[in-house]
Amino acid sequence: MKNWIINSLKLFYLFAIPFYSILFLYNLNSSEVHLSQTVFPLIISFVIVFIILKISQRLINGSEAASLISFYVIFVFFNFGFLYDFCIKLRIPIIQQGRWLFLFLFIILILSVLIIKRATKNQLSISIAFFRVSYFSLIIFVSFSIANKEFVNKNANNIKSGYEISTLNEFKGNVYYIILDGYASSNVSRKLHGFDNKAFFDSLKNLGFYFPEKSKSNYSMTFLSLSSSMNMDYLNNLVPQLINTEGNSTMELQNLIQYPKIFKKFKSKGYKIYNISSGWGPTSFINSANVNSSSLFLSPFYYQWAQFTLIRPLIQRRLYESRGENILHSFSELKNIKEKKGKLFIFSHIISPHRPYIFDKNGDIVNYEDDDFSSLNSHINKYYSQVQYLNKQIIEVLKEILKNSKIKPIIILQSDHGSDLYFNNSFIKLALKEPLRSNQISERTENLNAIYLPYNTSNSIKLINNLTPVNTFRLIFNEYFKDSLQYRDNEIFYSDYYHQYRFNKIKY
Numbered sequence: 266m267k268n269w270i271i272n273s274l275k276l277f278y279l280f281a282i283p284f285y286s287i288l289f290l291y292n293l294n295s296s297e298v299h300l301s302q303t304v305f306p307l308i309i310s311f312v313i314v315f316i317i318l319k320i321s322q323r324l325i326n327g328s329e330a331a332s333l334i335s336f337y338v339i340f341v342f343f344n345f346g347f348l349y350d351f352c353i354k355l356r357i358p359i360i361q362q363g364r365w366l367f368l369f370l371f372i373i374l375i376l377s378v379l380i381i382k383r384a385t386k387n388q389l390s391i392s393i394a395f396f397r398v399s400y401f402s403l404i405i406f407v408s409f410s411i412a413n414k415e416f417v418n419k420n421a422n423n424i425k426s427g428y429e430i431s432t433l434n435e436f437k438g439n440v441y442y443i444i445l446d447g448y449a450s451s452n453v454s455r456k457l458h459g460f461d462n463k464a465f466f467d468s469l470k471n472l473g474f475y476f477p478e479k480s481k482s483n484y485s486m487t488f489l490s491l492s493s494s495m496n497m498d499y500l501n502n503l504v505p506q507l508i509n510t511e512g513n514s515t516m517e518l519q520n521l522i523q524y525p526k527i528f529k530k531f532k533s534k535g536y537k538i539y540n541i542s543s544g545w546g547p548t549s550f551i552n553s554a555n556v557n558s559s560s561l562f563l564s565p566f567y568y569q570w571a572q573f574t575l576i577r578p579l580i581q582r583r584l585y586e587s588r589g590e591n592i593l594h595s596f597s598e599l600k601n602i603k604e605k606k607g608k609l610f611i612f613s614h615i616i617s618p619h620r621p622y623i624f625d626k627n628g629d630i631v632n633y634e635d636d637d638f639s640s641l642n643s644h645i646n647k648y649y650s651q652v653q654y655l656n657k658q659i660i661e662v663l664k665e666i667l668k669n670s671k672i673k674p675i676i677i678l679q680s681d682h683g684s685d686l687y688f689n690n691s692f693i694k695l696a697l698k699e700p701l702r703s704n705q706i707s708e709r710t711e712n713l714n715a716i717y718l719p720y721n722t723s724n725s726i727k728l729i730n731n732l733t734p735v736n737t738f739r740l741i742f743n744e745y746f747k748d749s750l751q752y753r754d755n756e757i758f759y760s761d762y763y764h765q766y767r768f769n770k771i772k773y
Contacts, residue, residue, distance in 0.1 A: 278397040279318060279335055283310030283343045285400055288407045290570055294546050306570045314339055329389035330381050336396055337377055341370050346573030367578075435534060436745035438672035438719065439609045442527075443599070445655065446487065446543075447619035448680035450480050450711035457708055458686065460649045465656040469715050472663055474678070477732045480714040481773060482682045485706075485759045490681040491548070491614070492518045494734035495525035499756065500766075507766045515547075522547040527738050528554070531610040534746060541598045543614040544591040554612070560587075560594030589623040589630055592616065596658050600665040618651045618684075626653035644686045663717075673719030675745065677737055680713040706759050710771060718744070731755065733773075 287303050287310065314335075321335040322328070341348075349366050381389065454462040466476070483499065484490040493500055501508050504517045528538050528551075540551045542559035549565045550557045559565075568587065571580055595615050602611060617623070625631050631647075659678070666674060687705040716729055716737070728740050733755045742748040758768035 276318065276332060278393070278400050279332070279339055280311055280314050281397075281400040281404055282336070282339045283307070283314060285403050285407065286310075286343045286573065287570060288404065288411065290566070290573070292407050292411050294566060294569070302566045306567060310343065313342065317342070325378075329386060329393060330384075332393055333381055333389060334374075334378060336393075337374060341374075342575040344573065345370075345575040346577045349577070367575075435747060436675070437608060439602075439611060439670065439674040440531065440536070440741070441599070441611045441666065441674055441676045442613070443659075443676070443678050444491070444614040445618070445659070445678070445680045445713060446545075446614065446616045447682065447684050448652075448655075448713040449684035449708070450713060452480075453683055453708050453711050454649075457704055458645050458649065458684075460645070460652075462652070462656075465660070466715075468656075468660050469663075469678070472660075472667065472717065474676075474715040474717050475729045476716075477714050478730050479773065480712055481710050481733055481755075481757050481771075482680070482712040483733050483735045483755075483757060485682050485709045486762070486765060487545075487681045488515050488518045488522075488547070489758075489760070489765065490734065492521040494679070494681075494737060495527050496521050497526055497735060497738050497750070497753075499735060499753065499758075508768070510766050511764065513763075513765050519547050523552045525553070528610070530738075530742065534608075536608045536610045539602070539609050539611045541595050541611065541613040542591065543595075543616055544588060545614065545616055548612075548614040551612070558594075558598055560591050585621065585623065586630060588616065588621065592623070596662055599662045602666075602669075614681075617655055618648055620685075622647040622651045624651050624654045626650045628654045628658075641686065648684065648686055667717075674717070675719065675741060676717035677741075678713065678715040678717075679734060679737070683707075683709050683711045685709060706771060710757055710759060728752075733757070 284307065287306050291300065291303050317338050318331075318335045321331040321338070325331040325334055345366075348370075352366060384392075449458065449462075451462055451466050454460045469476075482490050483493050489500060492503065496503055503521060507514075507517060531538065537556070538551075538554040539556045540548070540554035540558070542549045542557055542565075544559075544565060546565070549559070568584060571577070572584060592615055595613050599611070599613055602609065623630055631650075663676065663678075666676065685708070687708050712734075714732070714734070716732075718729075728736075728744075732740060735753050736755070739750040739752055743750055755773045757771040757773050759771050760766065760768050
């Protein structure tokens with residue numbers, strides 16, 4: 266019995282591999298995932314580790330050799346997705362599909378077996394000790410990080426809104442905040458991409474939407490943009506400790522999206538918050554929403570975990586289709602929300618026309634393996650094929666909302682930032698710290714911004730003409746809820762993926 270316990274403890278580091286991977290993923294998504302959601306993948310992972318270990322022990326003589334071969338196989342199994350994404354980011358030409366990476370890793374496995382067979386028992390023991398200490402150190406490190414986040418999230422949840430409930434002479438209709446991720450401005454579509462999107466914008470005008478004269482997002486990336494617009498302020502006021510830092514931590518930004526000021530303020534005015542799940546981490550499940558509506562049968566965390574394992578190639582098509590289903594679910598939910606008891610603030614972050622390009626212009630799902638973006642023209646064609654389908658769906662959604670509303674609603678239709686067709690073809694330039702051209706900055710910062718205001722006043726129309734997302738809800742609360750919020754000066758901040766808090770101020 267004693268020997269069995271000792272041997273089990275020696276092999277426990279193998280179980281630490283999936284344990285760390287799952288904790289690492291949870292740490293990235295802790296603001297929208299409950300810790301209990303790690304239990305199911307942990308159980309499945311431990312069963313897989315046990316099976317791999319038993320197979321290795323049967324095929325390979327020597328406990329140390331079997332343990333090391335098991336370590337390699339288990340590491341590859343639970344980190345295949347990380348390795349694949351890393352190869353894609355490095356733009357390694359041969360790694361275009363998972364099977365090539367799998368073949369490469371299999372060759373390494375054969376070489377490892379040959380090396381291990383030649384190694385002495387002492388060399389094998391030293392290698393095992395190194396991996397054992399490494400993984401336990403990683404687990405301790407990520408556990409401390411999770412504990413710290415849990416403490417921060419708990420404090421954020423306990424913060425009072427600071428807004429008094431007020432219902433006198435206020436707007437009584439529903440409010441819709443619809444984000445189309447990465448939707449290009451009309452100007453960018455026409456001048457940079459050579460696509461005439463005038464028909465869509467004309468349809469919005471015919472429905473009664475107004476547009477700022479110069480439509481720009483305040484930030485160039487989703488995390489930054491939503492954190493700002495949903496809290497009606499700039500990040501240098503919301504998270505001053507992050508500005509001009511080299512890190513890319515999003516913990517503070519996730520909290521800003523999970524507990525945004527606009528939600529607190531609408532709740533104080535008697536509204537219920539209805540979040541239509543985007544399928545993307547922070548807006549997939551928002552803790553401070555009253556309702557989170559999703560099309561996913563399983564938690565998005567399970568899909569994300571599976572995507573980083575060796576079963577990724579087997580479920581890739583299904584994951585791809587589930588993203589399309591989630592977009593269609595958003596359209597359906599927006600169309601079918603009727604006047605319910607009480608007032609609703611409906612938030613819908615739709616991950617489209619942002620990549621992956623799932624739909625063609627007719628709404629058919631395209632081949633998920635057709636991912637050739639070697640040329641800018643290929644990128645543009647796929648983007649605008651999806652845009653054409655999206656346009657039809659959005660106009661139908663807006664018509665249904667207006668038709669079904671007994672009280673005319675407020676509708677804000679925005680993109681979090683502009684398109685990234687030039688921007689996305691510039692990863693290597695960004696990595697080399699080469700400056701982006703002005704058209705790439707314009708593409709990323711010029712966005713869609715359309716607002717439907719019932720019973721609008723000349724003052725509200727005047728304000729729209731000079732509106733950026735940071736002031737959108739300041740306008741709404743001032744004009745429709747009798748508040749007196751001070752407007753922020755319009756400022757545009759550009760940053761890249763590698764230095765997201767090092768902002769370059771762009772002329773508005």
